[in-house]
Every structure is written in structure tokens, then in C-alpha cells.
Amino acid sequence: MFQLDSQPSIAPPETCIEIQGLSKSFAGQTLYDNFDLSLPSGQFISIFGPNGCGKSTLINMISGLIPIDSGRISINGKPIRRSRIGYVFQNYRDSLFPWMSAFDNIAYPLKVKGMKERECRDRVEQLIATFNIRLDLKRYPYSFSGGQQQLISILRALVADPEVLFLDEPFSALDFETTLFVRDKLQEIFMTAQLPMLMVVHNLEEAVYLADTVLLLSKRPTHLVAKVPFNAPRPRTPDTLSSPEFVQVSRHCLDIFQEEMRK
Ligand SMILES: Nc1ncnc2c1ncn2[C@@H]1O[C@H](COP(=O)(O)OP(=O)(O)OP(=O)(O)O)[C@@H](O)[C@H]1O
Numbered sequence: 001m002f003q004l005d006s007q008p009s010i011a012p013p014e015t016c017i018e019i020q021g022l023s024k025s026f027a028g029q030t031l032y033d034n035f036d037l038s039l040p041s042g043q044f045i046s047i048f049g050p051n052g053c054g055k056s057t058l059i060n061m062i063s064g065l066i067p068i069d070s071g072r073i074s075i076n077g078k079p080i081r082r083s084r085i086g087y088v089f090q091n092y093r094d095s096l097f098p099w100m101s102a103f104d105n106i107a108y109p110l111k112v113k114g115m116k117e118r119e120c121r122d123r124v125e126q127l128i129a130t131f132n133i134r135l136d137l138k139r140y141p142y143s144f145s146g147g148q149q150q151l152i153s154i155l156r157a158l159v160a161d162p163e164v165l166f167l168d169e170p171f172s173a174l175d176f177e178t179t180l181f182v183r184d185k186l187q188e189i190f191m192t193a194q195l196p197m198l199m200v201v202h203n204l205e206e207a208v209y210l211a212d213t214v215l216l217l218s219k220r221p222t223h224l225v226a227k228v229p230f231n232a233p234r235p236r237t238p239d240t241l242s243s244p245e246f247v248q249v250s251r252h253c254l255d256i257f258q259e260e261m262r263k
């Protein structure tokens, strides 16, 4: 991409993601102009902002899926093309391969890297044991519920041991019940793996619920309006939703968002 291996590290080790002077336009319309962002390691970070402000574009640029016009992005002090990333797409139906078993879907990134059959099998088995997954992985995607399919997508994103996991609205194609299932499982994975996660969500309470930090973005051209910490203990449970801390942080985020929308 636009980063050279010879560039010195621009981020200290405790910083997971560092963005400096990022600019991006689509068809002459500026989306990001000289955008800076620094995110700490080990956190669950939610991204919330108005429709079309560039949330998906932001995680797509950080994860290297789309190019930037100018600026620098690093993950754990390295250029993104030397980093291992995991990405969970919004729509599990379009992202799983229907002709492969769940097991083969999960193992796919390892096979692409050229890992031997035996090692792939060991790695997938280790992954499902670590995260306590009880699914018959010989079955094909269509035979699972939506929540189970999204869980399979998450496992596929984790299988190659990413340094950071990106999720673009991972619950938006799920019904309420399966959202609760996937959300709990995601939290369990976060707590077990201590893997930094960056999740775009379009529901403010959903953004706060799992987060250590909520990033609130502005309308275009997009800038960071606020970085709001949420320090409730984990695991977060339905009781979290009625805790004074949750109510206060959600309200604070809503006030900031509404003020931004009035501008
Ligand atoms: N490949 C592209 N070509 C042209 N315009 C694009 C492209 N990708 C995104 N855009 C535009 O950039 C803006 C931001 O898009 P993006 O999908 O990042 O926003 P978002 O915040 O994720 O939106 P939503 O809330 O709808 O998911 C939108 O106006 C969109 O139309």
C-alpha cells in the first residue's frame, strides 16, 4: 500500500492502532481529511457515528481492505501489511463459503497460507476447545442458525491468530435472540484471548455494552468527536444495562451524538 517497510515505527508498543494524517475521498467527496487516531492495546473499542460518516471505510482502511489516499496507519508499531488481522463482515450469508463444511470454512485462511492438513486440523480443534464451541463442524453453513453462522465467521477470523479483530456491524443481520448469543460469545472470546477488537455498531447502547472505549465520529468530513471510556467490570451481563455507570455513559454518548447532529 502506501507504507514502506523502511519507515520507522510510529507507535509505542502499548498503542495498538496509530493513524496519522489520514486522508480519503471518494469521487472528489472528502471523507477523511488529515485524520489522527491512537488506540490502546488490549481494549474492546466500539465505533459509533451518523449513517454514511465512514465507519466501515475506517475499519476497512485500518485492516488494509481499501487503500488510503495519504497518511500512515500502523498496528502494534508495524505497517498494516506486516500485521495479522481478522475481519468479521456484516453479512455472514455472503461471507461463508456455502460449498464448504463449517470446519473447512474456519480452516480456510490456514489452507490459503499453505498450512498442512494435519496442522490445520489441530489448530481448528485447539480454537474450538479454547472457546468452548459446541457445534457439529462437519455440517454445512445453511444447516446452522444465523447466530451460529456468524460465530463460524468469527472463528474463521480468529484461526490465523490475528493481532486485532475488526467487526463491521456483526449483529445487524441477526435477530434479537441470536444477537444475545453471539454477543455473549464475542465477550467470552475477548476475555479469553485478550485480543483487541474494533467493532462498528449502529445502536448506541450496543456500542457501550461491550466497550472499554466508545469512539464517536462526526458527520463528513469525519473527525473524532469523543473517546468515551466505559469501565464496568466484565463479564458484562443484563445487570450491566441497569447499572448507573451504563446509564450515565450511554446518556453522555447520546448527548454528544445529538449535539453533533444539530451542527
Ligand atoms: N467504494 C466506494 N465508492 C464510492 N463511495 C463510497 C465507497 N465506499 C463508501 N463510499 C461512500 O463513503 C461514505 C462512507 O461510507 P461508509 O460505508 O464507510 O459509511 P458508514 O458510516 O459505514 O455507513 P453506514 O452507517 O451506512 O454503514 C458514504 O457516503 C459512501 O457512499
Ligand SMILES: [Mg+2]
Pocket (backbone or CB within 6 Å): 055, 056, 057, 200
Ligand atoms: Mg457501514
